[in-house]
Amino acid sequence: MKIGVIGYGLRIRGVINNELKKLDPDVQISGLVDINPAKHVQVQQDGSEHVRIFETPEAMLEEIDLDGIMIGTRCSLHTPMALKVLSSGLPLFLEKPVATNMKDVQRLKNGYEASANRKVVVSFPLRVTSIVQLAKEIIDSGKIGSVEHVQAINNVPYGNVYFQSWYRDEEETGGLFLQKATHDFDYINYVLGTKPESVATMASKQIFKGTKPSGLKCIECEENRTCPESTAFRTDSLKEEWAHCCFAKDTGNEDSSSALIRYESGLHVSYSQNFFARNKAAARGARFLGYKGTLEFDFYTGVVKVYMHHSPRVETYEFTGDKGHFGGDSELARCFLGLMDGSMERSVSPLEDGLISALLCLKAQQSSITGTFQEIAWD
Template sequence: MNIGVIGYGKRISHVIEALKKEHPEAQIAAVVDIQNDKQRELESSGGRKVPFFETTEAMLAECKLDGVLIGTRCSLHTEMALKVFPSGLPLYLEKPVATTMEDLRRLKAGYEASRSQVVVSFPLRVTSLVQTIKQIVDSGQIGTVEHVQAVNNVPYGNVYYQHWYRDESETGGLFLQKATHDFDYIQYVLGQTPVAICAMKSKQIFKGTKPAGLRCSDCEDNRTCLESPHVKKAPHFHPDWQYCCFAEDTGNEDSGSALIEYESGMHVSYSQNFFARRKAGMRGARFLGYKGTIDFDFMTGILKVLMHHTPKVEIHEFSSGEDHFGGDHELVRNFGDIMAGRASSKSKLEDGLLSALMCLKAKESAETRTFQRITWE
């Protein structure tokens, strides 16, 4: 399997490692990237010279590929996907699939005119945990789901203020960065049509008057600041996360919530937070039906089925390890099978388009303090 890569960053390199484990015949055949050091990195790790191209068009014209992975920064996801679609090649596309409504509409039109199968990077929907939830809901054990309460308290949230993710023109905001995953797995379980959304977001912690562009290493408070790499107890620090998150140019909200109405009249409540740390981290939900409730947390790997009219409680335990709780490996296995011609996508672009639409409408709702219809108009 000859793979073309557009944007060879850390996230997509991790995806490629997982792909090779699931499909050992897969290999990087060509790369489009503006950073020359990426070529040296690939050669030193694989011992094989991988051709680098300046443009996607040149790579597609000169190389015989079986599939393409897009791992650029978020604002380029749409542009690069539109360049791949005419080739008809299978495409692995990182989320969010677009960061603006204009790009989202362009992506939808380009996809509808193409024959490419797309796998969107939504690993949560294919985890064993969510697959089990889907089976329980579809069985009718808890009745029809009539309410969902979902939470994502992100314990590594400082990445959105101390790394390039702080640039909202790149990320599109944190509904698109995080809620897009949660909206998708909820949507996958429910199988209903969302019709309206209202949202609110706040920036209460990661703001301040420190100079724009300030790095932790240059800050006079770097021995006392709890977000500084120089403080040993700073949780979830990464050496690449070096910008001051209390500077005047720190972007992104640090909490957000949304209410989503569905065509049946039921609604979902969702809340995400980016300054919770350590054991306060949580990502999960409650799916409530008349007969019972499903309660789970990805981070603990524990799923409970709590029956309402009998004292019965079922407990399921899953691995809560890395790789998006096992979802990454399931997605890349699916992508490899698509390239081999023996599968269809388990995370289609239609799913990515709907989730991004919901996130963009949530952002608009929060900024205009209005309810938003979830439509393409």
């Protein structure tokens, strides 16, 4: 399999090297478009010694035969790069969010519908995890009755990345509904099998704000040996040389937000995300409530429970293993390989669903700014 890559970012690099190549060791990156020369070296060091470097996606598509394209650029370029690829008809792996503003999400919808290319895998790994697949199987069986209420939560233990790295730039990312909630909104939509109708949200910035100078790096701050957010106390991948102060004037991003979403059937979902929870306070999952019972799960614990409402019975399912995005990354990679070799006809994470999730997130953002309910409808 010969893959063309547009933007060799950390996420797409991980999917290729940790998932695709494990499933098919013969996968190779044949073409790369990336404005950063360091990525040209990195891709060769990762095993693609014969990769060809191109200045534009158009040149890559014209000069070499490819089996598929993967887009791993910064978020604001996802739509324009996808529009360049869709007309080729090649299978496409597209990072989320698929768009970062209303203009782009409409452009992408129009371009997708005009292209007739349905071989698109959006990077929504949560929907294809074993946990969500089991939850959907149980709910679809009618065991807990029709779902009439959902309570979902995402307490992010690594929230510092959204205030100290490039993610702090809301112009680039589109905000934290698009960066985090887009995953949760997608798996909820997938499990429910129905579409959102309207949304009302509220966002707060209570922790990661302050009066430190704009542009201040963590390593330059006089408090970098006492501040609990300092890189001096962390073992994650946030490098000292580019980590910014999260208590500066230019930090960006809310640090908690909540949404109420009404669906076509009349049921509503409550969702809340938080970016200053840490360690064992981490939680990500949902409760799906029907008249007959309640199903709940948490990705961090790997436990699914079904509480029956009219009998003293609780069913517990426990998943083991520690794979990327709780096992979802490998399923997305398997699907992308299948679309490229022809063994699969349909994407497990199609662009139609990526567009709905992005639209919902953008409307959620508008709601938090205006204090109004927003209809989930295309302009």
